[in-house]
Every structure is written in C-alpha cells, then in structure tokens.
Amino acid sequence: MKKKTWGIMFATLMAFSLVLAGCGSNNSNSGSGSSKTLKVWFMGTSDTVTPITKMYEEQNPGVKVEVQAIPWDSAHDKLLTAVASQNGPDVVQMGTTWVPEFAAAGALADLAPYIEKYPNLKAENFYDGAVQTGQYDGKTVGIPWYVETRSLFYRTDLLGDVGYPEGPKTWDELKDASQKLVAKGGAGHYAITIDGKDQITAAIFAWQNGIDFIDDQGQPHFNDPKYVEAIDYMKSFFDEKLTPVGTDLDGVAAFKDGTIPMFISGPWMIQTIKDKDPEIDGKWTVTTLPAKENNDSSIGGSDLSIFNYSKNKDEAAKFISFMSDKEAQLKYYETSNSLPALKTAWDDQAFQDPMIAAFGKQLETARPAPQIKEWETIAQAQIASFEQISIGGADTQTEMDKLNDKAKEILAK
Amino acid sequence: MREFAKQWNKNKYPYMFIAPAVLLLVVFSIIPIIIALVISFTNMDLIGLADYSNIRGVGLDNYINIFKDPVFLKSLFNTFIYVIVGVPLVVICAMAVALLLNYGTSWLFKTFRVIYYMPSITNIVAVAVVWGYLYNGSYGLFNYMLSWFGIPAQQWLQDPTLAKFSLILLALWKAIGLNMIIFLAALQGIPRSYYEAAEIDGATGWKKLRYITIPLLSFATFFVTITTLIGWIQFFEEPFVMTKGGPLNATMSLALFIYNNGFKLSNFGYAASGSFVLFVIIILATIVQFAVRKKEVEY
Numbered sequence: 136m137k138k139k140t141w142g143i144m145f146a147t148l149m150a151f152s153l154v155l156a157g158c159g160s161n162n163s164n165s166g167s168g169s170s171k172t173l174k175v176w177f178m179g180t181s182d183t184v185t186p187i188t189k190m191y192e193e194q195n196p197g198v199k200v201e202v203q204a205i206p207w208d209s210a211h212d213k214l215l216t217a218v219a220s221q222n223g224p225d226v227v228q229m230g231t232t233w234v235p236e237f238a239a240a241g242a243l244a245d246l247a248p249y250i251e252k253y254p255n256l257k258a259e260n261f262y263d264g265a266v267q268t269g270q271y272d273g274k275t276v277g278i279p280w281y282v283e284t285r286s287l288f289y290r291t292d293l294l295g296d297v298g299y300p301e302g303p304k305t306w307d308e309l310k311d312a313s314q315k316l317v318a319k320g321g322a323g324h325y326a327i328t329i330d331g332k333d334q335i336t337a338a339i340f341a342w343q344n345g346i347d348f349i350d351d352q353g354q355p356h357f358n359d360p361k362y363v364e365a366i367d368y369m370k371s372f373f374d375e376k377l378t379p380v381g382t383d384l385d386g387v388a389a390f391k392d393g394t395i396p397m398f399i400s401g402p403w404m405i406q407t408i409k410d411k412d413p414e415i416d417g418k419w420t421v422t423t424l425p426a427k428e429n430n431d432s433s434i435g436g437s438d439l440s441i442f443n444y445s446k447n448k449d450e451a452a453k454f455i456s457f458m459s460d461k462e463a464q465l466k467y468y469e470t471s472n473s474l475p476a477l478k479t480a481w482d483d484q485a486f487q488d489p490m491i492a493a494f495g496k497q498l499e500t501a502r503p504a505p506q507i508k509e510w511e512t513i514a515q516a517q518i519a520s521f522e523q524i525s526i527g528g529a530d531t532q533t534e535m536d537k538l539n540d541k542a543k544e545i546l547a548k
Numbered sequence: 549m550r551e552f553a554k555q556w557n558k559n560k561y562p563y564m565f566i567a568p569a570v571l572l573l574v575v576f577s578i579i580p581i582i583i584a585l586v587i588s589f590t591n592m593d594l595i596g597l598a599d600y601s602n603i604r605g606v607g608l609d610n611y612i613n614i615f616k617d618p619v620f621l622k623s624l625f626n627t628f629i630y631v632i633v634g635v636p637l638v639v640i641c642a643m644a645v646a647l648l649l650n651y652g653t654s655w656l657f658k659t660f661r662v663i664y665y666m667p668s669i670t671n672i673v674a675v676a677v678v679w680g681y682l683y684n685g686s687y688g689l690f691n692y693m694l695s696w697f698g699i700p701a702q703q704w705l706q707d708p709t710l711a712k713f714s715l716i717l718l719a720l721w722k723a724i725g726l727n728m729i730i731f732l733a734a735l736q737g738i739p740r741s742y743y744e745a746a747e748i749d750g751a752t753g754w755k756k757l758r759y760i761t762i763p764l765l766s767f768a769t770f771f772v773t774i775t776t777l778i779g780w781i782q783f784f785e786e787p788f789v790m791t792k793g794g795p796l797n798a799t800m801s802l803a804l805f806i807y808n809n810g811f812k813l814s815n816f817g818y819a820a821s822g823s824f825v826l827f828v829i830i831i832l833a834t835i836v837q838f839a840v841r842k843k844e845v846e847y
Contacts, residue, residue: 332794384685385687
C-alpha cells in the first residue's frame with residue numbers, strides 16, 4: 136500500500152477517535168466554586184463503600200463523592216475505555232495485578248508529592264507486600280487499600296484423626312496428611328483442592344520452594360529445577376487423586392461433608408463457610424500455609440490510585456489519605472470483610488479472632504505477583520502450561536522449557 | 549458542475565431516504581472495520597491506547613505470528629468443528645420442529661411454539677447457570693440420568709472432547725427457536741392448492757413433503773443456513789460463559805480467542821488481525837454458500 140494512503144487512513148482513525156473522545160469530555164469537572172464533585176470508581180458493590188464516603192462528605196462540607204461501583208468482571212474493560220478516552224474518575228480502585236499495566240500506560244499519577252503532604256500515605260504504615268503492589272518503575276502510583284492473602288483452611292476434626300490437629304506444617308506433612316485422609320475416607324474422598332486456573336497458585340508453591348521465577352533483571356526461571364520440583368509436587372496431588380481434576384465440585388459443600396477437608400483460599404471464605412456450613416462450626420479453622428524453604432503466600436487486594444487525567448488531583452489525594460485512616464479502614468472491614476492494609480488497624484479487637492489472626496500472620500510473609508506489565512500474559516501462559524501438565528499429561532520439564540522460552544519472548548518485546 | 553447540481557436536485561429524494569441508514573452503517577460498521585484493519589498492522593496495546601505516539605507499524609507481523617500461534621490454530625480447528633456439526637444440526641432440527649408444529653393450530657401446538665422459542669430470548673448468563681448445573685460432574689441431572697442406565701458419570705465440561713459437544717448441544721437448544729419461527733413463516737406461505745393438487749394425483753404425506761414442502765422452503769433454508777453459519781463462525785457466548793475456552797483450549801473459538809487477546813491481554817493489534825482473519829473466513833463462507841445455492845424453485 137502507498138505511503139500516502141496510509142497517512143490518510145491513520146488520519147481518519149485519529150479524527151474518529153478525537154470525535155469519540157470529545158463526545159464524553161464535557162461532563163468531567165463539573166465542580167465549580169465551593170461545591171466539588173469527586174468521581175470515585177470502586178469494584179464490587181457500592182454499599183460497602185458508601186458508608187465511608189458519607190463520612191468523608193460530612194467531614195468535608197462542599198465536597199460530593201460520586202461513587203460508581205463496577206463489577207470486577209467488567210472492570211478491566213471499563214478502565215481500558217477510560218484510558219482510551221482519557222476521561223475517567225479522579226480516584227480509582229486498582230486490583231493489584233493491574234497496577235503495572237495501567238502505570239506503564241501512564242494512566243496513574245505519581246503520588247510522591249502527595250505522600251509528602253499527607254503522612255497517612257507513608258509506606259511504613261502498610262504491609263510491605265502491599266506497598267510493593269503500588270510501585271511501578273520506581274514510582275509510587277498506588278496506596279494500599281485492602282489486602283488479601285491465601286492461607287490453609289482445614290477441618291480440625293478430620294485432620295486430627297490422621298494426626299495433624301494443628302494442620303500440616305511442611306510440604307511433607309501436607310502430602311502425608313493428604314494420603315492418610317484419602318486412604319481413610321475411601322472412594323469419592325479427596326484431600327485438598329489446588330486451583331490451577333488461579334494464576335497465583337503455582338507462584339505460591341514456587342516461592343515456597345525458594346525460586347523467584349522472574350528475577351530483578353526480568354529474566355524468567357520457569358525451567359529452573361526448583362520451579363519444576365514445585366510443579367511436580369503440585370502435579371503429584373492430581374496423579375495420586377488427592378485433588379479432584381474437575382473444578383465443578385462445590386467446594387463449600389465438599390468441605391462440610393468432609394470429602395475435601397482442606398483448601399487454600401483467601402479471607403472472604405471465612406464468612407462464606409460460616410454462613411453456608413453452620414453445622415461444622417468449631418470443627419474447622421485457618422492456618423498459615425505449609426512450608427518448604429519458607430511458607431510465603433501471595434498478597435493481593437486493591438490499591439487506590441489517582442487517574443492521571445483527573446483535574447481534581449489534590450482533592451483526590453486528600454480523599455485517599457482519608458481512606459487510609461484507621462477509622463475508614465476499620466469501617467471498610469465492617470462493611471466488606473476485606474482485610475485492612477493499614478498495620479495499626481490490626482490492633483483492633485476485631486482481628487484477635489484466631490482465623491483472621493492467621494491471615495494477619497500470613498500477610499507478614501506475603502509477596503505480590505511480579506510487578507511487570509507483561510505479568511498477565513505470562514500468567515495466562517503459565518495457567519495453560521499447568522493445565523497441560525495436570526490434565527493433559529505433558530512432561531513437566533519439557534512443558535516448563537516451552538513456558539520459559541515463551542516468557543522470554545514475551546518479556547523481550 | 550451545473551449539470552451535476554441539476555442531476556442531484558432531480559435525484560436527491562432517494563438519497564435522502566437512505567441517508568440515515570447509510571450514515572449509521574458507515575459510522576458503526578464501515579469505519580470501525582477500516583480502523584480495525586489499520587490497527588491490525590500495528591503493535592497497539594494499552595500503552596499505545598493511552599498515547600498514540602507509542603503506536604508502531606509492524607507490517608504483516610501480526611498476521612504471520614497469528615498463524616504460528618498454537619492457540620489460534622486450535623481455535624480455528626474448534627470453530628471448524630462447531631460449524632460442520634452445529635450448522636446442519638440447527639437447520640435440520642429447526643425445520644423438523646417447524647414441520648411438526650405446522651400440523652396443527654390447537655392450543656397445544658401454540659404452547660409448544662412458545663416453549664421452543666423460549667430459549668432464544670433467555671439471557672445467556674441465566675442459561676449458563678442452569679446448564680452448568682445440568683452438566684455438573686458430581687450433582688448434575690445428566691449424570692444422574694445416565695446412572696439409571698448404569699452408565700458412569702461423564703465430565704461434561706472437563707473432558708476436552710466432550711466439552712465441545714456439550715457446548716454444541718447447548719447452542720443448538722438455544723438456536724432452534726428463532727430459526728423455527730422463520731421456517732414456520734415460510735411454511736404458512738406455501739399455498740394449500742399445491743397440496744390439494746398433489747392429493748388429487750394420489751400423493752402421500754412423504755411425497756408431499758419431499759416434492760412440495762422442502763423445495764418451497766429452499767429460500768428459508770438458504771437464509772437460515774447463512775445466518776446460522778455466520779453465527780457459528782462467531783461462536784462466542786457459550787464457551788465464554790461456560791468454559792472460558794478450556795479445558796486445554798478444547799472449546800476455544802475464534803471469537804473468544806480475539807476477545808481474550810484484545811480485552812484480557814490488551815494486545816489490540818494482534819486481536820485486530822485475528823478479527824480480520826475471522827472477517828475473511830465469514831466472507832468466504834458466505835460466498836461459497838451463494839455459489840453452491842441451487843436455482844430458486846417456483847411452481
């Protein structure tokens with residue numbers, strides 16, 4: 136195709152996108168004079184945050200906080216649209232794994248000047264892992280808002296029967312307990328679920344085996360013997376039928392009837408189990424993950440960021456500072472059961488409960504997923520590889536060599 | 549120039565009538581297609597979306613890479629299976645249902661029209677929840693029914709081969725309704741006199757069906773085949789809500805592959821090249837359909 140035609144086509148594309156962008160840009164920054172509107176996007180349901188934004192409005196007369204709740208499923212699409220139109224909210228809740236992607240696109244404001252201004256935003260207030268999730272390329276673009284990590288849920292009665300009333304403490308104990316549980320339970324019984332579709336599952340086992348699969352230089356180590364060993368360990372649970380292959384078993388029901396007495400999940404499951412399985416109250420608890428070289432878990436949750444296209448950045452920073460207050464963090468725990476990222480909030484009475492405390496302990500050694508913008512692509516490739524190994528019967532080393540090459544290719548782009 | 553103005557003045561009314569439709573078509577179909585074509589030759593991703601100066605042309609790289617991508621090839625193969633199994637099934641089943649429902653006009657037949665049409669207007673997410681339970685390997689109705697005959701439980705959505713056919717079954721159930729309505733309308737358009745004439749000549753039910761009904765339905769069949777074909781080439785909702793393309797990409801369709809690359813991984817350039825391959829496939833399939841179409845039957 137001739138160069139001129141290219142130019143015309145590209146100009147058409149530009150003109151068209153400008154028209155589209157123009158369509159929506161009039162309604163931002165409607166705040167004038169004394170009353171300001173702060174647009175805030177949250178994921179999930181709005182009734183968990185509106186009580187807190189009401190508190191903010193009361194303390195700051197003249198400011199109206201407009202909360203928009205976006206379902207997690209469509210949040211990524213919606214954020215893409217906001218970036219494309221350069222017209223979005225002032226404050227946005229970012230899932231921790233999305234931060235690098237959007238930070239690389241320049242959609243998130245550098246928060247350094249605001250951290251100086253508001254002591255609430257200082258890094259030492261929050262869990263280390265959570266602070267790392269808000270960093271990209273040496274800049275702070277997100278302030279931790281709430282955190283979650285994965286720990287081991289187990290049936291104390293059933294694990295007690297096979298000699299582990301305190302829960303398995305090491306990989307070997309986990310394996311041993313699993314084999315005994317299945318041997319004792321018989322047909323239709325499993326020991327633990329391993330969610331291969333969750334991008335963080337393999338990462339957790341790899342970290343525990345002491346391998347940082349994407350190092351500081353951005354080199355992947357998926358075919359490192361330690362990574363392969365971790366995958367083989369996970370695979371053995373499928374091979375020995377300690378873990379169900381199909382994922383359509385109802386985990387909550389299976390936990391109740393004892394067919395799956397252990398699973399690894401996040402803090403949100405505490406309330407779910409309490410609500411749905413009241414019959415087994417007192418027969419289950421949560422503990423930190425079993426260790427190999429360490430018992431590191433993953434940290435996730437959400438950060439609060441300022442959208443770079445916002446015209447209300449100062450007000451937005453003030454709002455984030457308020458959200459990092461102990462009071463706001465505790466309120467959010469009350470409305471949503473999401474664990475506070477603020478360390479001092481954990482001194483509160485609410486976190487003395489042993490199950491929550493187990494998550495608190497796990498958080499101290501929790502690490503975020505690699506903070507690189509290619510992580511999502513690599514994570515998807517890693518999920519596909521693990522599926523090939525656990526269900527498709529592929530050889531672990533061969534598959535991991537392939538994955539490593541693919542990761543190298545993705546990272547080299 | 550003057551001549552042109554005169555001509556224009558004379559002929560402006562038809563253009564004014566089609567203008568709104570053409571405008572909508574251009575703005576919402578033609579221009580996006582051109583934009584997608586342009587994007588498919590670039591490395592556009594999220595960073596490019598935020599700042600156009602980061603977009604770089606990559607020539608045919610996206611098209612070359614996509615045909616080396618095992619997931620894309622797998623999705624191409626899956627889509628092919630969906631089409632060759634799904635399209636004939638939909639056409640045959642929809643026609644059969646329409647023929648049966650055309651036998652009577654009592655309340656029973658009318659009720660069944662509603663029943664067959666219902667899946668077409670039901671929200672896919674609601675359908676997915678219900679069918680998810682039907683297909684459930686541990687508590688599902690299908691496995692329960694199999695157990696009556698002593699057949700072991702099947703992993704409907706977890707087994708790579710079976711999952712594909714589970715999705716086809718679901719999509720078939722959903723597609724029959726709309727196509728049945730088209731066939732019913734066509735059936736009602738066949739004049740009674742043809743059948744009366746045939747009866748006088750001693751034609752039996754089967755012969756009437758073979759020599760009058762089916763030939764006269766050819767236009768409806770053609771229409772249904774084309775729309776169904778395009779629909780199945782773009783097969784998306786069912787794998788998206790039921791299996792997300794798994795297990796082992798066995799249910800990944802072309803449209804889902806494009807969606808994943810575009811919206812999950814933000815590789816807009818790569819996804820756009822995928823959508824162009826899909827576009828070309830649809831055009832080719834439609835041309836083939838028009839080419840093999842037999843002459844219109846007229847009595």
